[in-house]
Amino acid sequence: GAGVSQSPSNKVTEKGKDVELRCDPISGHTALYWYRQSLGQGLEFLIYFQGNSAPDKSGLPSDRFSAERTGGSVSTLTIQRTQQEDSAVYLCASSVPPGPLVEQYFGPGTRLTVT
Protein backbone atom coordinates (compact mmCIF):
# COMPACT_ATOMS: atom_id res chain seq x y z
CA GLY A 1 0.00 0.00 0.00
CA ALA A 2 0.93 3.66 -0.20
CA GLY A 3 3.39 4.96 2.35
CA VAL A 4 3.61 8.34 4.02
CA SER A 5 3.78 11.12 1.46
CA GLN A 6 5.11 14.63 1.91
CA SER A 7 5.13 17.74 -0.22
CA PRO A 8 6.97 19.60 -1.46
CA SER A 9 10.11 17.48 -1.60
CA ASN A 10 12.26 20.60 -1.67
CA LYS A 11 11.51 24.16 -0.65
CA VAL A 12 13.78 27.17 -0.93
CA THR A 13 12.53 30.33 0.72
CA GLU A 14 13.84 33.71 1.70
CA LYS A 15 14.42 34.59 5.32
CA GLY A 16 11.29 36.09 6.84
CA LYS A 17 8.81 34.31 4.58
CA ASP A 18 6.24 31.79 5.79
CA VAL A 19 6.25 28.18 4.57
CA GLU A 20 3.77 25.30 4.72
CA LEU A 21 4.80 21.67 4.61
CA ARG A 22 2.29 18.91 4.00
CA CYS A 23 2.10 15.31 5.21
CA ASP A 24 -0.33 12.60 4.16
CA PRO A 25 -0.05 9.59 6.51
CA ILE A 26 -0.55 5.93 5.75
CA SER A 27 -4.23 5.12 5.45
CA GLY A 28 -5.56 3.82 8.74
CA HIS A 29 -2.75 5.29 10.81
CA THR A 30 -4.24 7.53 13.46
CA ALA A 31 -0.99 8.83 14.94
CA LEU A 32 1.11 11.40 13.07
CA TYR A 33 4.46 12.86 14.04
CA TRP A 34 6.68 15.63 12.76
CA TYR A 35 10.45 15.53 13.21
CA ARG A 36 13.26 17.56 11.74
CA GLN A 37 16.80 16.55 10.91
CA SER A 38 19.49 19.17 10.66
CA LEU A 39 22.85 18.53 9.03
CA GLY A 40 24.92 16.28 11.27
CA GLN A 41 22.18 16.05 13.88
CA GLY A 42 19.80 13.33 14.89
CA LEU A 43 16.09 13.52 14.41
CA GLU A 44 14.41 16.08 16.65
CA PHE A 45 10.78 15.59 17.67
CA LEU A 46 8.50 18.52 16.91
CA ILE A 47 4.83 17.59 17.39
CA TYR A 48 2.54 14.57 17.65
CA PHE A 49 -1.15 14.11 16.80
CA GLN A 50 -3.40 11.25 17.82
CA GLY A 51 -6.99 11.20 16.64
CA ASN A 52 -9.01 14.05 18.08
CA SER A 53 -6.83 14.49 21.14
CA ALA A 54 -4.94 17.69 21.79
CA PRO A 55 -1.56 17.48 20.05
CA ASP A 56 1.70 17.13 21.95
CA LYS A 57 3.51 20.31 20.96
CA SER A 58 6.36 19.92 23.42
CA GLY A 59 9.02 19.72 20.72
CA LEU A 60 8.19 22.86 18.78
CA PRO A 61 11.29 25.10 19.02
CA SER A 62 9.48 28.44 18.97
CA ASP A 63 6.06 30.01 18.52
CA ARG A 64 6.90 30.53 14.86
CA PHE A 65 6.17 26.84 14.40
CA SER A 66 2.65 25.46 14.33
CA ALA A 67 0.88 22.45 12.91
CA GLU A 68 -2.61 21.27 12.33
CA ARG A 69 -4.23 18.07 11.28
CA THR A 70 -7.52 18.19 9.44
CA GLY A 71 -10.05 15.37 9.50
CA GLY A 72 -7.66 13.11 11.33
CA SER A 73 -5.57 12.64 8.21
CA VAL A 74 -3.49 15.24 6.37
CA SER A 75 -1.26 17.50 8.45
CA THR A 76 0.33 20.83 7.67
CA LEU A 77 3.40 22.20 9.45
CA THR A 78 3.70 25.97 9.19
CA ILE A 79 6.81 27.96 9.89
CA GLN A 80 6.31 31.71 10.09
CA ARG A 81 9.03 34.31 9.51
CA THR A 82 11.57 31.65 8.59
CA GLN A 83 15.13 31.94 9.84
CA GLN A 84 18.29 30.37 8.44
CA GLU A 85 18.49 28.00 11.40
CA ASP A 86 15.15 26.52 10.27
CA SER A 87 16.97 24.96 7.31
CA ALA A 88 16.63 21.20 7.75
CA VAL A 89 14.84 18.14 6.44
CA TYR A 90 11.35 17.96 7.92
CA LEU A 91 10.14 14.39 8.28
CA CYS A 92 6.65 13.16 8.93
CA ALA A 93 5.90 9.73 10.36
CA SER A 94 2.73 7.83 11.11
CA SER A 95 1.72 4.80 13.11
CA VAL A 96 -1.34 2.80 14.02
CA PRO A 97 -2.98 3.77 17.35
CA PRO A 98 0.01 4.68 19.42
CA GLY A 99 1.64 2.93 22.27
CA PRO A 100 5.18 2.31 23.42
CA LEU A 101 5.51 -0.78 21.26
CA VAL A 102 4.35 0.73 18.00
CA GLU A 103 6.62 1.31 15.04
CA GLN A 104 6.64 4.62 13.19
CA TYR A 105 6.98 4.81 9.42
CA PHE A 106 8.57 7.84 7.80
CA GLY A 107 7.79 9.81 4.69
CA PRO A 108 10.46 10.99 2.23
CA GLY A 109 10.81 14.37 3.92
CA THR A 110 10.80 17.99 2.81
CA ARG A 111 14.19 19.64 2.49
CA LEU A 112 13.79 23.28 3.55
CA THR A 113 16.47 25.80 2.71
CA VAL A 114 16.17 29.33 4.05
CA THR A 115 18.38 31.82 2.22
Added chain:
Amino acid sequence: QKEVEQNSGPLSVPEGAIASLNCTYSDRGSQSFFWYRQYSGKSPELIMFIYSNGDKEDGRFTAQLNKASQYVSLLIRDSQPSDSATYLCAVNRRGNNRLAFGKGNQVVVIP
Protein backbone atom coordinates in the same frame (compact mmCIF):
# COMPACT_ATOMS: atom_id res chain seq x y z
CA GLN B 1 23.18 13.33 29.51
CA LYS B 2 21.50 12.83 26.17
CA GLU B 3 18.49 10.57 25.96
CA VAL B 4 20.06 8.35 23.32
CA GLU B 5 23.75 8.21 22.51
CA GLN B 6 25.59 6.66 19.65
CA ASN B 7 29.20 7.59 20.14
CA SER B 8 31.12 5.58 17.60
CA GLY B 9 32.54 7.29 14.56
CA PRO B 10 32.15 5.95 11.03
CA LEU B 11 32.56 2.18 10.89
CA SER B 12 34.32 0.58 7.94
CA VAL B 13 33.95 -3.16 7.52
CA PRO B 14 35.02 -5.48 4.71
CA GLU B 15 32.31 -7.21 2.75
CA GLY B 16 31.22 -10.40 4.48
CA ALA B 17 32.31 -9.26 7.95
CA ILE B 18 30.14 -8.44 10.97
CA ALA B 19 29.29 -4.82 11.69
CA SER B 20 28.52 -4.05 15.33
CA LEU B 21 26.73 -0.88 16.44
CA ASN B 22 25.99 0.22 19.98
CA CYS B 23 23.53 2.62 21.53
CA THR B 24 22.95 3.67 25.14
CA TYR B 25 19.92 5.39 26.62
CA SER B 26 19.35 7.34 29.79
CA ASP B 27 15.78 6.57 30.84
CA ARG B 28 15.47 3.25 32.66
CA GLY B 29 11.74 3.32 31.97
CA SER B 30 12.24 3.07 28.22
CA GLN B 31 10.09 0.35 26.78
CA SER B 32 10.83 -0.12 23.12
CA PHE B 33 13.90 0.19 20.96
CA PHE B 34 14.22 0.61 17.24
CA TRP B 35 16.94 0.58 14.64
CA TYR B 36 16.42 2.62 11.50
CA ARG B 37 18.62 2.61 8.42
CA GLN B 38 19.01 5.86 6.50
CA TYR B 39 20.64 6.04 3.12
CA SER B 40 22.15 9.37 2.14
CA GLY B 41 19.42 11.79 1.10
CA LYS B 42 16.64 9.37 2.04
CA SER B 43 14.28 9.04 4.98
CA PRO B 44 14.79 6.54 7.83
CA GLU B 45 13.62 3.00 7.20
CA LEU B 46 12.71 0.71 10.10
CA ILE B 47 14.80 -2.46 10.08
CA MET B 48 14.55 -3.88 13.61
CA PHE B 49 12.68 -3.40 16.85
CA ILE B 50 13.10 -5.07 20.21
CA TYR B 51 11.16 -4.89 23.46
CA SER B 52 12.53 -7.65 25.67
CA ASN B 53 15.95 -8.35 27.08
CA GLY B 54 18.03 -10.66 24.94
CA ASP B 55 18.55 -11.12 21.24
CA LYS B 56 16.20 -10.80 18.32
CA GLU B 57 17.25 -12.03 14.91
CA ASP B 58 15.81 -11.08 11.54
CA GLY B 59 17.76 -12.32 8.56
CA ARG B 60 21.28 -10.92 8.71
CA PHE B 61 20.34 -8.48 11.48
CA THR B 62 20.41 -9.17 15.22
CA ALA B 63 19.29 -6.67 17.83
CA GLN B 64 20.46 -7.13 21.40
CA LEU B 65 18.90 -5.43 24.40
CA ASN B 66 20.27 -5.20 27.93
CA LYS B 67 17.95 -3.09 30.07
CA ALA B 68 20.08 -3.42 33.21
CA SER B 69 23.01 -1.83 31.42
CA GLN B 70 20.77 0.42 29.32
CA TYR B 71 22.20 -0.44 25.97
CA VAL B 72 20.94 -1.81 22.73
CA SER B 73 23.10 -3.04 19.89
CA LEU B 74 22.73 -4.04 16.27
CA LEU B 75 24.80 -6.70 14.52
CA ILE B 76 24.88 -6.98 10.77
CA ARG B 77 26.23 -10.33 9.63
CA ASP B 78 27.72 -11.00 6.20
CA SER B 79 27.84 -7.26 5.53
CA GLN B 80 27.05 -6.21 1.97
CA PRO B 81 27.86 -2.98 0.14
CA SER B 82 24.12 -2.27 0.17
CA ASP B 83 24.34 -2.08 3.98
CA SER B 84 26.41 1.11 3.67
CA ALA B 85 24.21 3.70 5.36
CA THR B 86 23.68 5.56 8.61
CA TYR B 87 22.02 3.53 11.35
CA LEU B 88 19.82 5.39 13.82
CA CYS B 89 18.95 4.09 17.25
CA ALA B 90 15.58 5.22 18.60
CA VAL B 91 13.97 4.74 21.98
CA ASN B 92 10.38 5.10 23.11
CA ARG B 93 10.20 6.26 26.69
CA ARG B 94 7.59 5.10 29.16
CA GLY B 95 4.39 7.09 28.91
CA ASN B 96 5.53 8.85 25.80
CA ASN B 97 4.62 8.16 22.21
CA ARG B 98 7.46 9.99 20.54
CA LEU B 99 10.80 8.51 19.62
CA ALA B 100 14.11 9.87 20.89
CA PHE B 101 16.87 9.35 18.34
CA GLY B 102 20.61 9.08 18.55
CA LYS B 103 22.72 10.95 16.01
CA GLY B 104 23.42 7.78 14.09
CA ASN B 105 26.42 5.70 13.09
CA GLN B 106 27.68 5.61 9.54
CA VAL B 107 28.60 2.18 8.22
CA VAL B 108 30.73 1.72 5.12
CA VAL B 109 31.05 -1.79 3.71
CA ILE B 110 34.14 -2.14 1.56
CA PRO B 111 33.85 -4.60 -1.34
